[in-house]
Amino acid sequence: MPELTYREAVRDALAHALRKDDSVFLMGEDIAEMGGSMAVTQGLLEEFGPKRIRNTPISEMAIVGSGIGAAIQGMRPVVEIMYEDFLTLSMEQLVNQAAKHRTMSGGQVKVPLTIRTQGGAGWSPGAQHAQQLEAWFVHVPGLKVVFPSTPEDVRGLLWSSIYDDNPVVFFEHRTLYPLKGEVPTELEPIPLGKARIHREGEDVTVVATGRLVHEALQAAEAAESEGISVEVVDPRTLLPLDEETIIGSVCKTTRCVTAHEAVVRGGFGAELAAIIQQGAFDWLDAPIERVGARFGPLPFAPAMEQWVVPQAADVLEAIRRTVARS
Amino acid sequence: MASEVKLPRLGQGMESGTIVRWLKTEGETVAKGEPLYEIDTDKVTQEVEAEATGVLLKIVVADGEVDVGTTVGVIGAQDEDVSELLAASRGGNGSAPAAAPVPDARALEAEEPSNRLLQGKPSDAETAAPRSSLTPPVAAESRVKASPLARRMARESGVDLAGLTGTGPEGRIVAEDVEDAATRGAARVALESPAAPPAGEVEIVELTSTRRTIARRLTEAWQAPVFQLSVTADASELVATRERLVELVREGETRPTVNDLLTRVVASALARHRPVNAHFVDGKIVRFPGASVGIAVAAPSGLVVPVIRDADRKTVQQIAGARADLVSRARGGKLKLTDLEGGTFTISNLGMYGMEQFVAVLNPPQVAILAVGSIQDRPTARDGELVVAPAMTMTLSCDHRAIDGSEGAEFLRTVKAFVETPALAL
Numbered sequence: 001m002p003e004l005t006y007r008e009a010v011r012d013a014l015a016h017a018l019r020k021d022d023s024v025f026l027m028g029e030d031i032a033e034m035g036g037s038m039a040v041t042q043g044l045l046e047e048f049g050p051k052r053i054r055n056t057p058i059s060e061m062a063i064v065g066s067g068i069g070a071a072i073q074g075m076r077p078v079v080e081i082m083y084e085d086f087l088t089l090s091m092e093q094l095v096n097q098a099a100k101h102r103t104m105s106g107g108q109v110k111v112p113l114t115i116r117t118q119g120g121a122g123w124s125p126g127a128q129h130a131q132q133l134e135a136w137f138v139h140v141p142g143l144k145v146v147f148p149s150t151p152e153d154v155r156g157l158l159w160s161s162i163y164d165d166n167p168v169v170f171f172e173h174r175t176l177y178p179l180k181g182e183v184p185t186e187l188e189p190i191p192l193g194k195a196r197i198h199r200e201g202e203d204v205t206v207v208a209t210g211r212l213v214h215e216a217l218q219a220a221e222a223a224e225s226e227g228i229s230v231e232v233v234d235p236r237t238l239l240p241l242d243e244e245t246i247i248g249s250v251c252k253t254t255r256c257v258t259a260h261e262a263v264v265r266g267g268f269g270a271e272l273a274a275i276i277q278q279g280a281f282d283w284l285d286a287p288i289e290r291v292g293a294r295f296g297p298l299p300f301a302p303a304m305e306q307w308v309v310p311q312a313a314d315v316l317e318a319i320r321r322t323v324a325r326s
Numbered sequence: 327m328a329s330e331v332k333l334p335r336l337g338q339g340m341e342s343g344t345i346v347r348w349l350k351t352e353g354e355t356v357a358k359g360e361p362l363y364e365i366d367t368d369k370v371t372q373e374v375e376a377e378a379t380g381v382l383l384k385i386v387v388a389d390g391e392v393d394v395g396t397t398v399g400v401i402g403a404q405d406e407d408v409s410e411l412l413a414a415s416r417g418g419n420g421s422a423p424a425a426a427p428v429p430d431a432r433a434l435e436a437e438e439p440s441n442r443l444l445q446g447k448p449s450d451a452e453t454a455a456p457r458s459s460l461t462p463p464v465a466a467e468s469r470v471k472a473s474p475l476a477r478r479m480a481r482e483s484g485v486d487l488a489g490l491t492g493t494g495p496e497g498r499i500v501a502e503d504v505e506d507a508a509t510r511g512a513a514r515v516a517l518e519s520p521a522a523p524p525a526g527e528v529e530i531v532e533l534t535s536t537r538r539t540i541a542r543r544l545t546e547a548w549q550a551p552v553f554q555l556s557v558t559a560d561a562s563e564l565v566a567t568r569e570r571l572v573e574l575v576r577e578g579e580t581r582p583t584v585n586d587l588l589t590r591v592v593a594s595a596l597a598r599h600r601p602v603n604a605h606f607v608d609g610k611i612v613r614f615p616g617a618s619v620g621i622a623v624a625a626p627s628g629l630v631v632p633v634i635r636d637a638d639r640k641t642v643q644q645i646a647g648a649r650a651d652l653v654s655r656a657r658g659g660k661l662k663l664t665d666l667e668g669g670t671f672t673i674s675n676l677g678m679y680g681m682e683q684f685v686a687v688l689n690p691p692q693v694a695i696l697a698v699g700s701i702q703d704r705p706t707a708r709d710g711e712l713v714v715a716p717a718m719t720m721t722l723s724c725d726h727r728a729i730d731g732s733e734g735a736e737f738l739r740t741v742k743a744f745v746e747t748p749a750l751a752l
Contacts, residue, residue: 254475254501282478285501286494324495 001184007177009151010040010116013158014078016187018048021076024162025052027063028080028116037082038118038177060089064115068098068167071113076162083129084119084171087136098167099142110165114158118172120211120261121309125174127297130305132210132262137169138239138271144192145239147171149213151181153236156190164192173210173261195242197249201231204319205249207272208234208259212291212310216259219315228323238268246272247279254285255322259315264292289318328402328411329378335394336367336374337663343367344391344535345398350382356401363398368539370661371627376401383408472499483508491542536627547688550606551726554685557738559745561701561718564588567748571642582646584701585621585675589645591744592696593617593637594751596671599737603670605691606728612691620669620689621649623656630656631689633669673698683719693728696741697721718745 004012017024026041032055035042045053056063060081067079081087087094094115101109121130137145144166148154154172161168198213199220208216213234220230233249235241250256256276258269269290276288294308333343343365350356350363361373362382380401387398400408470487472480476499480487485507492499510530533541561584568584575581596603596617604613617638620631632652634645655661672689677700686697697720704717720741724734744751 281474283475285473285475321495 001182003180004151004155004183005177006151006154006172006179006181007038007040009155009181009183010158010172011042011044012183013155013162013187014041015044015047017076017078017159017162018044018052023074024076024078025054025070026078026080027054027056027067029056029058029063029082031055031080036080038174040116040172040177041080060086061093064090064093064098064113067113067115068093068101068111071098071111071167072101072109076112076114078114078116078162081115081117083125084117084133085128085131087115087117087133087169090115094137094143094167094169095140099140102166103142111167112163112165113167114161114164114170115167116158116170116172118174118177120173120175121293121298121305122175122211124300124302124305125298126300130174130298132171132260132293134169134171134209134238134260135262135266135268135271138268142166143239144168144237145171146192146237147173147209148236149173149176149208149210149234151179152183153190153196153234155183156188157192157236159187159189160192163189168192171210175211176214179214190236192237193240193242194237195233195235195245197245198232198234199230201253202229203253204228204255204257204322205231205233205246205253206257206259206315206319207246207249207269207276208232208315209236209238209268211261212259212315215310215312216257216315218312219319222312222316223319226320228319230319235272241275243275243279247276250276250280251283254283256280256284257289257291257315257318257322259291259310259318261309262292263295264290265295267292286322286324289322291315291318328380328383328400328406328408330397330411331362331377331399331401333365333392333394333396333398334374336365336372337369337667340367340394340663342391342393345387345389346371347389348382348385348399349373350376352382352385354382356380356382366535367663368535369663369666370536370630371659372662381406384412386412470499471497472504473501475501476504479504479508491538534627536630540628543690544687547690550688550690552688552723553726553731553734554721554723555731555734555738556683556719556721557742558704558717558719559742560706561716561745563748564591564718564745565701565716575643579643580646580650582642583649585673585698586642586646586649587748588675588698588745589619589621589634589637589649589673590640590642591748591751592671592673592741593619593640595737595740595744597638598740599733601729601733602694602722602724602737604693604728605670606693606725607691611693611728614670616670618668618670620666620672620692621652622672622674622686623653625656625659625661627659630661630666631669631672632656632661632665633667635668671695677701677718683721685721686723688723688725693725694734694737695723697723720745 030037031041032045032053063079067077070077098111098113101111119131134145134147137143146157146161146168148157161170198217206216216232220232223230231249231253233246258272260268269292273288291310291314293310298308299305346364346366348363349361356362356376358376358379360376362376364371364373378401381404383402383406384400402408471492472487479501485504487499490499490503490507493503494500564584564587568587571582600613603617604611616636618633618635619637620633622629622631634648637645652665671692672695674686675698676684677698681699683699684697686695689695699719701716701718703714705712705714722734722738
């Protein structure tokens with residue numbers, strides 16, 4: 001199987017869709033000649049031309065709004081919001097328009113729009129360029145929310161997002177772009193709403209998203225040497241959520257840790273914990289532990305940033321707490 | 327006027343007691359001060375004396391565990407009607423007086439449909455196992471801490487959570503605890519069923535509450551970071567001093583043992599090394615000015631550690647008297663809870679079994695314990711010559727949270743000096 005970086009995998013999925021289907025086009029700030037601020041769309045202008053790889057003015061509201069219009073007209077636009085922090089500027093279009101048209105029109109209108117964006121700390125981007133805001137969108141009926149953590153997943157899930165008839169907010173993690181991984185030779189779509197069990201274990205389930213999947217795998221490795229067997233599950237799609245796989249795993253291990261880079265309070269882990277206690281109540285042998293960032297604007301100073309966002313050691317600590325004896 | 331017999335608090339920290347048996351039957355006359363019934367606290371079995379004179383009109387709780395303050399019986403005049411008194415005590419007694427084995431008390435329950443215990447939704451602890459009429463419904467009041475999984479497993483396997491000790495955080499009962507209990511139960515069932523293999527080889531011993539306490543406290547002690555220090559002392563002087571003391575014993579006095587002498591010199595050493603004469607409790611170290619020394623005694627019901635109070639201010643003869651009294655009562659199961667309280671340090675001696683040396687487990691909250699081996703003639707070098715002399719090895723276990731190695735070593739050095747020259751301890 002070929003090996004791609006996470007960045008190349010995103011680009012590959014976009015190129016496949018652009019080649020296959022004239023209704024697919026890209027819009028975003030500096031995505032054409034510059035190839036995007038994260039170099040994801042490099043080379044696409046050369047292959048597909050300026051009509052399909054379109055630079056936009058610096059207006060997130062206009063980017064998403066015109067994407068919605070094009071989608072309603074039958075196109076499958078993929079728009080890029082340079083940093084997920086800037087999604088705030090497009091909230092009206094996302095929450096009140098894109099999410100609502102399909103139901104408000106009684107199914108007459110569809111919005112097959114994909115909003116790609118990226119975020120995440122670990123490289124000192126400061127408080128306004130590194131947030132993890134996925135939980136905000138999980139709260140909105142009418143949207144789908146995807147957050148892949150590996151090259152294979154990001155490729156297969158981006159494909160499925162483009163071909164989903166609903167608006168999909170597609171989160172990529174900044175520090176995962178250089179991550180290498182094997183991908184199937186032929187692009188294989190991964191259905192939205194299917195979790196992936198990265199590692200099987202017996203004692204604790206860690207449900208992790210984004211970068212924390214990799215931190216959780218490291219923590220699991222360390223826990224193994226302490227005699228704790230850890231299962232790591234990545235939901236991959238936060239909305240719709242594969243509750244069956246997650247609850248099944250927790251029923252098996254009887255303990256659970258949720259882990260994401262976003263702040264703990266009101267984070268996606270809170271939703272997971274609620275769903276798990278409901279579905280696995282009689283199987284839980286310890287309180288569900290949540291791992292996430294400390295509750296404060298992200299500091300610029302690298303040492304402080306490290307301290308605020310969760311690392312493998314934090315996941316390991318939480319794992320230990322769930323199996324603690326008094 | 328009839329008076330209720332309430333379960334007394336016999337010592338600090340006693341919250342409940344298990345009535346083992348009544349020494350009087352209903353209808354029998356009782357004099358104030360007469361032994362009325364026996365209770366098993368988590369430390370000792372003890373007789374409880376009647377506090378009133380009259381007729382034992384009713385035994386409300388024949389046996390089983392009840393909270394302190396619960397009405398367990400009624401003493402009054404012959405033929406006195408006590409149903410109102412009992413009803414009142416039920417209403418006023420928040421912790422609920424016990425389901426009673428006697429038919430009359432069951433009738434009382436029926437007469438009182440408003441009893442919130444009967445109306446309330448049964449807790450898992452209750453539904454976990456069908457409640458026998460002998461089991462007091464105390465568990466329904468005191469919420470059992472258990473994980474949801476442990477609760478489900480208990481429900482399915484018929485294990486009563488109320489009887490389990492949780493090993494999870496803050497004493498929470500977790501799945502493993504129920505599994506252990508279920509396995510024990512299964513072993514018992516297997517033994518009882520006729521198809522079981524010959525039962526001769528397997529003995530299932532139910533824990534007495536003393537044994538349970540030993541198990542719990544020593545498991546707790548095992549959590550502490552403990553280090554050990556050992557020293558071997560020349561016991562010639564100790565043995566000789568003891569022989570001289572025995573010569574001085576008068577008619578009717580107890581003959582002091584080497585151990586009594588050791589208790590005295592250790593107490594003197596404790597008075598000089600207060601870091602060792604301490605408790606570690608609630609994250610604090612409490613150091614005591616006087617040394618009250620616990621002596622480990624193998625009683626029929628298990629290990630007990632009665633305390634010789636203020637041993638540093640007693641003569642060896644006084645210590646011998648106190649020790650003889652405590653040991654004989656320990657062997658007869660007659661120790662009182664107060665006999666076991668207030669120890670600041672413990673000595674455990676297995677010398678009489680020929681053990682040369684061993685390591686003792688801490689007796690919490692005490693921070694140190696001295697394990698004493700047998701006195702044996704051993705070859706030793708003295709002034710460059712090989713001589714044979716009686717020697718004794720002592721091992722001090724120290725809770726490192728409270729004591730550092732140097733503090734333990736200084737104490738043990740003093741003990742060695744006192745053993746080798748007992749007069750120094752004066």
